[in-house]
Amino acid sequence: MEFSLLIYEVANRVATITLNRPEKRNALNGALVAELQQAFTLAGADDAVKVIVLKGKGEAFCAGADLEYLQQLQKNTYEDNLADSQALLSLMQQIYQHDKVVIAQVEGHAIAGGCGLVTICDLSFAVPEALMGYTEVRIGFIPALVSVFLVRKIGEGRARELLLTGKLVAAEKAAQHGLITAVIPAESIAAHVAKVAEGLCTEASAHSLKVTKLLVGSVLDMPLENALEMAAKMNASTREHADCKQGIQAFLNKEKPIW
Template identity: 75%
Template sequence: MAYSFILYEVADRIATITLNRPEKRNALNGALVAELRQAFQAAAQDEAVKVIVLKGKGEAFCAGADLDYLQQLQVNTYEENLADSRELMSLFREIYELDKIVIAQVEGHAIAGGCGLVTVCDLSYVVPEAQLGYTEVKIGFIPALVAVFLVRKIGEGKARELLLTGRLVTAEKAAVSGLITAVVPAAEIKEYVAKVATGLCKEASGNSLKVTKKLIGTVLDLSLRESLELAAEQNATTRGHEDCRKGIAAFLNKEKLIW
């Protein structure tokens, strides 16, 4: 499929989705959100893809909402704004619930909706120079959708600080709070992310990754008793999966297994 605002490529079981509006600092608008949804759905359905890397072209990862887009929102009806909000909601939820692991490679600032994208990825590696934050309250908007995911990710207290102040934080502080996975020097990040993605492809069962990701995203919605029961059921189901049989056989026979 041809895209206007993103780049999409697949190599060595890794799909790379690149925000491609560098002249606009990869700012989000309705068309870009729609293309991102299409690209993630394509990667989800492609059996040749095991891991997805999300990054931005140019100096910024994503600067939030496009200015023209923000102006359009002012004249939309409530119904139009609700439909538009649900598109972004669907993108965030699809990334969060996707059966495959999504890695954010952040080589520039990630602000507002851009930081939202980082928030819903499974792993995120960020250059030291990048700043991250949710600045919506500073323009009379609210970080509504991302709040749902951020509270789950870093807890209520830390989420309150970021969402209510609207302050940008350094990559180092974002790592300390648990917002991102790690800070990686700019000269090393491309190779580092490739190594992590390749490791997931070769060293971990696709079924195990899928089930573990789903379990992590589900247990917070359940009681302790329900979570443990679900975990026990998933444990039993996974033991009967072909991947588990292969993995245990390779371990017992001291064989190197390439997934």
């Protein structure tokens, strides 16, 4: 599949999706959102892919919506804007609920919608220089879709602080809030992300990763009794899966399973 606004590569069971609008600070528009959906669909359907890395080319990870795109939105009807919002909703839901682990490699600022992309990834690593935040309220807009995911991720109090002030925070503060996984020096972030991805590929069952993601993403919305019932059923069904049988047999034989 050909892409014009991103780069899609697969190596060592890792699909790397690179936002490729460095001259626009990898800002989002309708075309890039559509290409991201296509790329994540492609990675999801590829049995040779186990982990996905999302990053940006150039100085910024993603600066949010681009100016031309924002200008066009002002001319849209409500129906046009709803359709556009639903396209972004589909992308964010696709990444959040993806069968495969998604890692954000943040080597530059992640602002507004760009920070939204970081929010919905399973793991995220950022360089110390990266600033992150949701600046929508400062231009009379709202951080609508990302608010749903951010509250789930870091709690209502921290989410209110970031979303209402619109302030940018340094990577270290973002890590303290739980927004990102860790801060990694620029000279070693690529190697660190590659090592984490390799560990997921070689040390964990693809089925186990998929089901664990589903469980974590589902139980928060359930009453405790329902969540525990779902967990028990998943536990039982996973015991019958070939990966579990292989892993237990390898453990009993004091061998390392090959995932």
